[in-house]
Amino acid sequence: MQIxxxxxxQELGQQAARRGGMLIREAIQKNGEANIILATxxxxxxMLDALLKEDIEWSKITAFHLDEYIGLPESxxxxxxxxxxERVVDKVDLxxxxxxxxxxxxxxxxxxLGKLIGQHKIHVAFIGIGENAHLAFNDPPADFETEDAFIxxxxxxxxxxxxxxxxxxxxxxxxxxxxxxxxxKQILKxxxxxxxxxxxRKSDAVDKAVNGDVTPDVPATILQKHDACWLFLDYESASLxxxx
Numbered sequence: 001m002q003i004x005x006x007x008x009x010q011e012l013g014q015q016a017a018r019r020g021g022m023l024i025r026e027a028i029q030k031n032g033e034a035n036i037i038l039a040t041x042x043x044x045x046x047m048l049d050a051l052l053k054e055d056i057e058w059s060k061i062t063a064f065h066l067d068e069y070i071g072l073p074e075s076x077x078x079x080x081x082x083x084x085x086e087r088v089v090d091k092v093d094l095x096x097x098x099x100x101x102x103x104x105x106x107x108x109x110x111x112x113l114g115k116l117i118g119q120h121k122i123h124v125a126f127i128g129i130g131e132n133a134h135l136a137f138n139d140p141p142a143d144f145e146t147e148d149a150f151i152x153x154x155x156x157x158x159x160x161x162x163x164x165x166x167x168x169x170x171x172x173x174x175x176x177x178x179x180x181x182x183x184x185k186q187i188l189k190x191x192x193x194x195x196x197x198x199x200x201r202k203s204d205a206v207d208k209a210v211n212g213d214v215t216p217d218v219p220a221t222i223l224q225k226h227d228a229c230w231l232f233l234d235y236e237s238a239s240l241x242x243x244x
Contacts, residue, residue, distance in 0.1 A: 001229045003210065005238045009198040013046025016232040020047075020124055020194040021054030024061065027123035027191075033060045033095070037125035037182070037190060038088065039136070040066065040080040042166045044128060047196045047232075048087050051126075058092040064117055066127065067137040068100035069176040070152065078168035100180050106152045109180055114149040117186065125190035129197045132158040133205040133220040137181035142219035149186040153179055165201075184222055193229040200236035207240035 004019075006012040027034035038048075065084060074081045081099050089097055098116050101109055132139060139156040160175040169175045187193070197206055209220035210231070223229045233241075 001210065001224055001226070001231055003231045003233065003238075003241075005233045005235065007235055009234045009236075010046050012196060012198050012232050012234045013048075014050045016047045016126075016194050016196045016230070017050030017054055019230055019232075020051055020126060021056055023124045023192050023194070024054075024056055028057055028060050031123070033062070034123045035062045035064070035120040037064050037066055037122055037127065037187070038084060038097075039127045040083045041128055043196055043198055043202070044126065045087075046198070047126065047194075052088070052091055056092075058094050060095055062095050062120060063088070063097040064113075064120075064122070064182075065098060065100045067179055067181040068102035070102050070106055070178040070180060072102050072176055074103070078163065100150070102180060106178075106180055110148065110150040110152060113180075117149050117182075122190040123192065125187055125193045127187065127193060127195050129195060129202060129205050129209060129220045130159060131162045131201055131205055132156060133209055133218045134159060135184060135187060135219045135222070137179040138184050138219050140219055141216040142184055142222075144184050144216050144222060146183050147185060148183055150180055151183050153181045155179055162201075184219065188222065188226055190226075191228060193223065193226055195223065195229060195231045197231065197237050198234045200239060202237045203240045206231075206233060206237050210241060 024034045068080045137153050139159050163175050208218045212221050214221040
């Protein structure tokens with residue numbers, strides 16, 4: 001894991017996008033196309049804004065959506081499909097994006113997504129880390145062993161409280177308790193990982209992810225095992241690292 005600490009959240013986003021853009025261009029040059037994973041949430045705002053300004057041939061990119069709430073309509077303000085359409089799809093000419101449909105039958109949707117992503121080598125995964133150290137919606141204790149590319153998961157209270165705190169919902173009761181998520185093993189199959197984690201509220205999770213033993217109880221610790229993972233932090237999210 002290579003750690004990059006930026007002074008501000010905006011600089012974090014710019015540096016993560018710069019590295020990610022370079023990796024995408026390298027993949028296109030080598031393969032004629034690139035396959036990427038796109039995360040959502042407040043932690044990705046600055047990175048995505050900067051990534052869209054990179055010199056990238058978007059028409060040669062297939063993107064895979066990381067996770068989505070089960071049963072939440074796309075019209076809802078917290079829908080991650082809505083997030084990606086407004087922040088990415090409507091702004092660049094992607095070759096294709098594969099959305100996670102949270103309104104479909106969850107088992108059938110996981111099978112559909114698994115077949116699709118199984119046909120692609122992922123070159124760059126853009127992800128984040130949750131306040132509870134989850135990756136995608138793999139809350140602790142995360143399943144490190146499943147070979148399924150997409151799985152249904154139960155969201156723990158800390159995860160749901162984070163979604164409430166970020167302003168996506170009006171009350172905790174409104175936050176769905178289940179989601180479809182890309183699995184840990186599938187994320188780790190990515191050739192390279194760009195992990196953007198701003199804000200002081202993530203500092204404890206970052207410290208555990210970097211300095212702790214690899215354990216399903218802290219899902220983000222598994223990133224220590226990846227050969228080409230860049231962790232982009234700002235001063236606030238990196239504030240506890242000196243204690244490691």
